[in-house]
Amino acid sequence: MNLPRARDFVEKEKQFHLGFLPTEQSNPITAQLSSAIAADVKTGLDMLLDVDARMHDKMLEVLSSEQFARLTSAMVESIRGDGRIFFSGCGATGRLSILLDACWRGFWQRLGQQHPDLARRFDCADMESRSVSVMTGGDRALIRSVENLEDYASLGRQQMKEWRVGPRDTVVAITEGGETSSVLGTALEAVDAGAKVFLAFNNPADLLAAKIERSRQAIENPAVTVLDLCCGPMAVAGSTRMQATTIELLIAGGALETALHEILSDKLDVAQLQTVNSAGGAARRMAGQFANLVAALRRPENLSALAELVRIEQSAYESNGLVTYLAGEYMLDILTDTTERAPTFMLPPFRKSDDTSSPPSWAFVKNPLLETVPAWSAMLKRQPRGISWTREMYVKHGAAASICDNPPRLDNAEIYRFDIGNEENAARWSSSHSVAIAVLVGDEVAACAGESSAFSAATRAMIAGREVQTVLLAFGAEAKACETWRKVVHIACELPPTAIELWRRIAVKLVLNTLSTATMARMKRIYGNWMAYAETTNKKLVDRAVRLIRQFTGLSYEDSCDELFKTLDAIAAAGGQSGMPTPPTVATVERVLRQRVGTACQEQQQSLTV
Numbered sequence: 001m002n003l004p005r006a007r008d009f010v011e012k013e014k015q016f017h018l019g020f021l022p023t024e025q026s027n028p029i030t031a032q033l034s035s036a037i038a039a040d041v042k043t044g045l046d047m048l049l050d051v052d053a054r055m056h057d058k059m060l061e062v063l064s065s066e067q068f069a070r071l072t073s074a075m076v077e078s079i080r081g082d083g084r085i086f087f088s089g090c091g092a093t094g095r096l097s098i099l100l101d102a103c104w105r106g107f108w109q110r111l112g113q114q115h116p117d118l119a120r121r122f123d124c125a126d127m128e129s130r131s132v133s134v135m136t137g138g139d140r141a142l143i144r145s146v147e148n149l150e151d152y153a154s155l156g157r158q159q160m161k162e163w164r165v166g167p168r169d170t171v172v173a174i175t176e177g178g179e180t181s182s183v184l185g186t187a188l189e190a191v192d193a194g195a196k197v198f199l200a201f202n203n204p205a206d207l208l209a210a211k212i213e214r215s216r217q218a219i220e221n222p223a224v225t226v227l228d229l230c231c232g233p234m235a236v237a238g239s240t241r242m243q244a245t246t247i248e249l250l251i252a253g254g255a256l257e258t259a260l261h262e263i264l265s266d267k268l269d270v271a272q273l274q275t276v277n278s279a280g281g282a283a284r285r286m287a288g289q290f291a292n293l294v295a296a297l298r299r300p301e302n303l304s305a306l307a308e309l310v311r312i313e314q315s316a317y318e319s320n321g322l323v324t325y326l327a328g329e330y331m332l333d334i335l336t337d338t339t340e341r342a343p344t345f346m347l348p349p350f351r352k353s354d355d356t357s358s359p360p361s362w363a364f365v366k367n368p369l370l371e372t373v374p375a376w377s378a379m380l381k382r383q384p385r386g387i388s389w390t391r392e393m394y395v396k397h398g399a400a401a402s403i404c405d406n407p408p409r410l411d412n413a414e415i416y417r418f419d420i421g422n423e424e425n426a427a428r429w430s431s432s433h434s435v436a437i438a439v440l441v442g443d444e445v446a447a448c449a450g451e452s453s454a455f456s457a458a459t460r461a462m463i464a465g466r467e468v469q470t471v472l473l474a475f476g477a478e479a480k481a482c483e484t485w486r487k488v489v490h491i492a493c494e495l496p497p498t499a500i501e502l503w504r505r506i507a508v509k510l511v512l513n514t515l516s517t518a519t520m521a522r523m524k525r526i527y528g529n530w531m532a533y534a535e536t537t538n539k540k541l542v543d544r545a546v547r548l549i550r551q552f553t554g555l556s557y558e559d560s561c562d563e564l565f566k567t568l569d570a571i572a573a574a575g576g577q578s579g580m581p582t583p584p585t586v587a588t589v590e591r592v593l594r595q596r597v598g599t600a601c602q603e604q605q606q607s608l609t610v
Contacts, residue, residue, distance in 0.1 A: 006565040009542060010558050015179075015212055016539035017557075019547050021203045023177050023240055026551075027051060027233035030529040037521045041307040044521060046298055048514050051235040053294045055247050058231045060287035062251055067198075067227050068283070074170040074196040075259035079130055080266075083168030085256075086132045086195075088160070088186035090150045092241040093174040093248065094135030095142055095336040098380065100252055101133035102332055103500035105381035107260065111276060118276065121267040128381075134159050136182040138387035139380070140410040143339055143418055144349050147408075147537045149182060153214065154397040156185025159387075160193070167194035172255075173218075174200045174248050176240035177540070178208045184218045191223045200227040200251065202244040227251065235517070237530045238544050241340045242513050249509065250290060253502045254283045260499050277497040289496055293507060296493040297514075305489050306515060312435060312471060312487075313519045317362055321433030325365040326459055328448065330441050330508050331379045335420070337512035338363040345520045346533040346583045352417040353425070360427045363516075365420060368458035372421035379420070386411035422462055432467040438485065441504045442495055445477035449485065456484040475507055527552065533583045536568065545585045553592045563588050 009016075018024045030047050037044025062068055075085050085104070087097035108128040112119040136156060137146035149155055165171060171190035175183040178201030190197045199218055201208070205228045208215040218224055229247050234240060261278045273279070296302065316323055325334045341363060342349040348359040353372075367375040376384050387410040394404045419425060428434060438459065440448050448455035449472055459470070460483075472485035476495045481488050491511060495503045520526055525533040530551060536542050542564070549560040567588045582590075 003565045006562040025233040026237045033529040042303040048235045055231045056291045071255045072258040076262045078170040086171040088134040089174040090136035091145045092245045097133040101131045102381045104131035139384045153181040153185030156182035157189035160189040165193045169195040172198045176244035178203045179215045198225045278499040310518045316435045319433035321431040323363045324428045326438040333508045335365045345525045353419040372419045375421040384415045429466040435469045437471045439473045441475040445474045449479040451482045552589045
């Protein structure tokens with residue numbers, strides 16, 4: 001190795017060398033994903049869903065476990081004992097934490113609106129506030145993870161201190177890999193505060209404890225109950241936004257459903273529980289229900305529907321158009337998938353409303369019925385919670401100089417600069433190749449898809465005078481094409497009703513994860529089943545990039561690291577990247593292979609002249 005930075009990463013950052021973890025490895029089922037989906041979209045889609053289907057056994061194991069029973073009991077004890085349920089995470093699991101919080105809050109809000117007679121038996125406002133989401137970087141990170149903050153356990157501890165977590169509380173810390181420092185920090189701070197602490201992750205607990213010191217400290221802590229959700233490699237290597245967060249949503253959401261049923265049973269009879277879609281023993285059925293849902297998505301008619309969506313999005317992007325999703329109740333689910341596309345596939349991130357120079361994000365989401373400020377509250381089921389940390393706070397926690405010298409803006413004012421409401425955003429409709437896709441689920445379809453509905457009228461007002469293709473993506477219930485929705489794509493699947501609408505959430509997640517991944521694979525942003533177009537904004541991503549370079553060049557880990565940092569130094573010397581750059585991983589692989597071909601040619605020429 002020639003570069004000091006590369007040498008330092010290889011020798012001093014071994015705790016971030018994560019290639020031994022299943023979540024970071026290539027899944028043999030999808031090893032040929034990029035070539036398969038290039039040849040036939042439906043074959044590639046089924047390949048992706050096959051990986052989802054194989055999670056059934058692990059789901060059943062965890063749902064039947066003592067640890068799961070302990071989690072639901074702890075949640076019930078906290079709610080009955082005037083405590084709170086915390087969900088903490090970072091990146092994809094941070095967004096999951098916010099979604100779980102919104103699911104809990106949404107139930108109590110609907111109860112008050114739809115069943116006021118039953119709601120009077122509870123203090124709904126108080127019950128709603130008993131759930132708390134703690135995402136590394138605060139709610140601003142819902143849009144985009146804040147660079148490098150996940151590397152600091154002390155910052156996770158700080159967030160929990162600000163919430164004054166205590167003995168009455170239950171804390172569910174969720175980290176896909178089991179090694180995210182900031183999330184582990186939230187768990188350990190909760191232990192110190194005397195809370196009931198659960199740690200969920202997707203790699204083998206014994207492997208993590210043996211290899212990674214920061215993980216071992218949490219896993220072997222007797223006050224922490226471990227939920228080992230390891231279900232093997234992801235469909236795309238390292239893309240834990242897919243299977244990892246799906247099983248986490250099912251397990252954490254299943255525990256929340258179970259705990260909620262017990263709380264409601266204190267004051268409601270069986271008939272009343274059925275009215276609010278709360279059933280006893282729901283967790284026992286969940287693994288089978290998940291298997292049924294994935295099987296439904298793999299039916300020929302649904303694969304054809306998904307393939308049509310892939311073609312619509314791919315055509316829009318390749319023609320310099322944009323995709324804007326329109327949503328109401330499931331806006332948070334859609335925002336989660338669309339914002340995660342940027343770091344996963346190195347696409348332009350969401351653009352602030354007053355930014356006219358950065359390229360717009362390829363995909364975005366808007367609520368056609370509300371302006372931005374109320375749209376944020378409607379989506380989160382509460383007001384956003386930004387963070388206003390000063391330089392002194394970051395210095396106190398030993399953050400990197402780049403963070404201390406330029407503290408990220410994470411407050412609510414910054415959050416509101418992302419206009420997810422119905423305000424004018426001309427950039428999204430400037431191309432005739434742009435597409436508006438409404439996502440409606442279950443009874444939303446009947447309420448919103450009709451030509452005379454407020455949702456359709458608001459959509460027409462939003463795109464008035466623009467040549468924009470309109471598509472309605474309907475889950476469960478069918479809809480007909482109309483003047484507003486020229487094309488209807490129907491996902492035919494059963495969505496069992498539950499109190500927190502868990503199956504609707506999981507169905508939307510599976511479809512959007514599969515759609516976005518398949519589209520990017522068709523656009524050659526995936527090599528085999530590796531995220532070739534990925535960023536290097538933290539140590540874990542640097543390690544992943546090094547391993548991808550090794551995979552496609554045959555170099556050693558050390559030499560691959562050296563070559564990556566050569567590329568990063570060249571980018572920095574050129575003043576950074578702009579527009580749609582070639583990612584450092586791809587640039588490095590291409591440069592190494594070109595040099596190898598050039599060397600071979602030179603050697604051949606020399607042999608001919610001897």
